[in-house]
Structure formats: C-alpha cells, structure tokens
Amino acid sequence: MQNISRRACLAQLAAVTSLPLISSAFTAEAVSDVRCTVLLRSGWQTVNIGDIAHTPGVLQLMQDYLPNVEVVLWSNALDRGVREMLLANYPQLKIVSGHVRADGKFSNEELQQAFDQADFLLHGSGPSVVAARDVDSWRKETGKPYGILGVTISAGGEAASRKLTPQLQSLLEGADFVFTREEKSLQNIKEAGVTGPYLGFAPDGTFHLKLKKSEATQAFIKEYDLEPRKFIVCVPRLRYTPYHKIRKTGLESKEIARREAVNEAHAEEDHAKLRAAIIAWVRKTGGKAVLCPEMTYQVEIMRPLLFDPLPEDVKKNVVLHENYWITDDAATLYADAAAVISCECHSPIIAAAVGTPCMYLHQPEDGIKGNMWRDVGLSAWYFPIEETSGDDIAAATLKIAADFPAAKKRIDDTVAGIETNYAENFQEIAELLQKAASS
Secondary structure, three states, rough: OOOOOHHHHHHHHHHHHOOOOOOOOOOOOOOOOOOOOOEOOOOOOOOEHHHHHHHHHHHHHHHHHOOOOEEEEEEOOOOOOOOHHHHHHHOOEEEOOOEEOOOOEEEEHHHHHHHOOOOEEEEOOOOOOHHHHHHHHHHHHHOOOOEEEEOEEEOOOOOOOOOHHHHHHHHHOOOOEEOOOOOOOOHHHHOOOOOOOOOEEEEOHHHHHHHEOHHHEEEHHHHHHOOOOOEEEEOOOOOOOOOOOOOOOOOOOOHHHHHHHEEEHHHHHHHHHHHHHHHHHHHHHHOOOEEEOOOOOOOHHHHHHHOOOHHHHOOOOEEEOOOOOHHHHHHHHHOOOOOEEEOOOOOHHHHHHOOOOEEEEEEEHHHHHHHHHHOOOHHHHEEEEHOOOOHHHHHHHHHHHOHHHHHHHHHHHHHOOOOOOOHHHHHHHHHHHHHHHHH
C-alpha cells in the first residue's frame, strides 16, 4: 500500500475531511473559556508514527479543553504527508516553521510574527524537552511565559531521552508549569531540586488522539479481508533504533558497533515472544495477524524477524503491511483490531486512544517511558521483555480473545481515567494562561 502519493497535495483534503473520526468513547468537555494565543512547539520527526502523534494529540487536548485558545503550531517535521494530515483534521490551524539563530534573528518573518503575537509558548509531548533550544530562544527573545506538557525527564540520560543538565534544569525552573508523562520523571526533577513551576504528571498527549479515518488503510483492510476485532496487530523493534542509518547522528563508530551488537544479540529472542502470540492467536481463534511498522526501518525487519520463522499453517493467516505509513493510517487499522501487541511504545498508546486493547513489550533500552504504563493503570498489559516469556504474551493474547468485552472495558476505563487527569491538569493550565493573557 502506497500512501505518500495520496497525500501529495491539499486538493484531496475535502475527501479526507468528510471521513469520521476514530477515537475512544470518552468525550472531553471544556474546562475554561480563557482566550489567548499559544505557540505550540511540537513535531519531532516523521520517521516514527509516535513522534508524529504527539502533535495532533496535544492539538486535540487544546481544542477540547481550552476551545477559545488560538493555537499556532511551530513544527519543522511536516514531510511524509504530515502537514496534509494535520490540516485535514484541523483546517483552521496556522503552521509556522523555522528557527531562531544564535544572534536572535529569525529564519523567516512568519516565525517572528508568531513570537510577537503569541502570549504563551507550550512545548508539547515528547521523549524529552526535545526543543529545549527553541524554548530557550522564546525565553530570551520575548520574556513571555512558557510551559512544558507530557515529557520524559531522564536523570542520567538514555537512548530515548536527554540527561537532566544544569541548562535544562534552568529552563524547567523558568517555566510556568512542567508536566511529565511518567511519575518517575516527576520524581527525577523533584530530586534535582527544580522549584518554581507548577509540577505535575500528565500522560503522553497521544492518549488523546482523535483523527479522521484513513482511506488508504480502509482500502488495505478491505483488500486483506480483515474483519473487525478478528485480527491482532504486531509491531517489532530492535533494542536500539538505528538512527545512524536514517540520518547523521554524531555517534562514534565504537558506539554504533556496540548498539548493533546489542540489537543482534536480542533480536531473535525478543521477536520469538511476539511470534508466540501470533501462533497462539491464529491457531486458537482462526483469526489473522497483521505485521506493521511504527518506524521506517521496521519495514525491513518485519519479514525476517516475525514472518519468515512462523510455521506454515500460521503464515497463511498473517498479513504484512510492507510500506511505512503515518499516524492516521495506523490508527485506522488499530481501531478495528482485537489487540495491538508492540515492542514500540506508541502503537499501544494509539490503540488505547481508539479504544483497542494493547500490550507493550518494553525493552530496557527504550528508557523510563515504560513506567507510564503502570502509572495509568495498564500494568496487566505491560511486559518488561527480559522478565517475560513468549508463553506469557500468548496467554495474555488468548485472554483477550476469550473475553473481549472485559478487555475492551479495561482499556475504556483506563482512557477515562487518563481524561480525568487531563481535565484536572488543564484547569491548572487554564489559570496560568489567563494570567499570561492578562499581563
């Protein structure tokens, strides 16, 4: 399935905007009528549907809880059809790109105007304060307030998140609020002595994702005769994302070699556990399994690590989605699945957002963000991969098959709890935005 061509231009927006939303049953209600302009710094990369998902998740949070706030998106990651997807879902959204140079000059007039007109800068959800440099530019150039929502703060640094440095601590302390997406991150900044901002826990903004259905994925579902709730989705992952094959990273050759060795050492044992779930599901239910990527590089590893080693009687019920896609495509498929089982973090979060049971097989190299699953009440579907057997994953999969209504209720109750958290936190955010708008 090729979807880049279908996103080639905005002429197709009219067809896309007529499609229904994919979302959970929970309906958010406005918590404030505060009016101001927020510059949302979000959009980290497009090689990962999770990094794409942060932006529409937070946009939807703002739209639902603070509907009178005008949001201007500042993003430099709009390729692969992401701009078109965002505008299809948020037709009135104003988007600016670019950066502020070290001398304080702006790369374009539109960004400078956004700095002038916005009352507040919000750094959106992500694996760290990804755009710390941009937030610092806002602080220096405007002196206006800013806040940080739904991020990981690692005390010592890890593959997925930056270390809590004195510079980052200063940035955090200058914020009006800092909400971390795990209780562990919140603990990290408190233990570091961060004082000044309102501190709290707010799960990843992707949990609030609501996107229009993807026509391309609906065609894929029809092509492979995927019946609603009669198939599972499985997502692979290597221990370390091979970013050195995707872009310039600055990693030394010795570190690249170390990461590749770790990947090779664990690839088979990790994915054998996913295969156990596939085999159990197909043989017990007669249903299908779909293998799909969360990141671009996973298109190449799905077949050798997941499909090829499967028994022949199972392979006939397994479908490969062998092209990279973006977030609305994935959400459309996940919404029809019986379960999403993933070694990546954000496919299960997207599944939760669309009301589908989900399991996260957390690899230690993926950092502390796995703690979020326990924090939101999904411990039963959280599997640290080195403490988990293939039989464990298979048993959990078959338990969903045996009583899907119970599994569905679990995920819906979890999302409702997350929404309660969002509503409470946005009350606090609204008060701070009101203060910013009045100053």
